[in-house]
Amino acid sequence: MKRIFIILMMLHLGGCTTHMTDLSMISNKNISLDKVDIDKLPQEKHIEGEDSKFIFLFPLGQPKLKEALNNALEKGQGDLMVNASVYVTGWWFLIGEVGIKIKGDVVNTRGGKQ
Numbered sequence: 001m002k003r004i005f006i007i008l009m010m011l012h013l014g015g016c017t018t019h020m021t022d023l024s025m026i027s028n029k030n031i032s033l034d035k036v037d038i039d040k041l042p043q044e045k046h047i048e049g050e051d052s053k054f055i056f057l058f059p060l061g062q063p064k065l066k067e068a069l070n071n072a073l074e075k076g077q078g079d080l081m082v083n084a085s086v087y088v089t090g091w092w093f094l095i096g097e098v099g100i101k102i103k104g105d106v107v108n109t110r111g112g113k114q
Contacts, residue, residue: 015089015090015091015092015096016089016090016091017087017088017089017090017101018087018088018089019085019086019087020086020087020088021085021086022083022084022085022086023081023084023085023086023104024082024083024084025080025081025082025084026069026080026081026084026102026104027069027073027079027080027081028066028069028070028073029073029079029080031079031080031109032109033109036109038080038082038107038109041107041108041109042078042107042108043076043078043082043105043106043107043108044075044076044077044078044105044106045105046103046104046105047072047075047076047081047103047104047105047106048072048075048101048102048103049068049069049070049071049072049073049074049075049101049102050068050071050089050099050100050101050102051063051064051065051067051068051071051099051100052089052097052098052099052100053097053098053099054095054096054097055090055092055095055096055097055098056094056095057094057095059098063098063099063100064100065086065100065102067100068099068100068101068102069081069102072102072103072104072106073106075106076105076106076108077106077108078106078107078108078109079107079108079109079110080106080107080108080109081102081104081105081106081107082104082105082107083104083105084102084103084104085102085103085104086100086101086102087100087101087102087103088100088101089101
């Protein structure tokens with residue numbers, strides 16, 4: 001029992017999340033913000049998107065911010081994210097996972113016509 005507890009504790013302590021940056025606005029789509037009041041547009045609050053890659057002795061790919069953002073925009077049914085925070089996550093113990101997570105509010109600048 002003690003051995004299992006030690007192994008589980010090592011796995012738990014092997015992971016971390018690092019806050020990378022905050023962004024006022026981010027999008028990977030062509031949008032026009034001319035004469036647009038973002039506060040009056042449809043929004044989905046506290047949406048998260050993530051892209052992650054598996055590790056087996058070494059990373060088997062590089063997580064991409066673009067994919068994490070696409071994931072969040074699809075979940076929120078919008079094309080712009082405001083008040084976004086970007087995090088790098090990971091855990092590793094012979095096998096593991098590395099990822100990028102983005103959290104924020106998704107805005108539909110087309111007013112629901114996407």
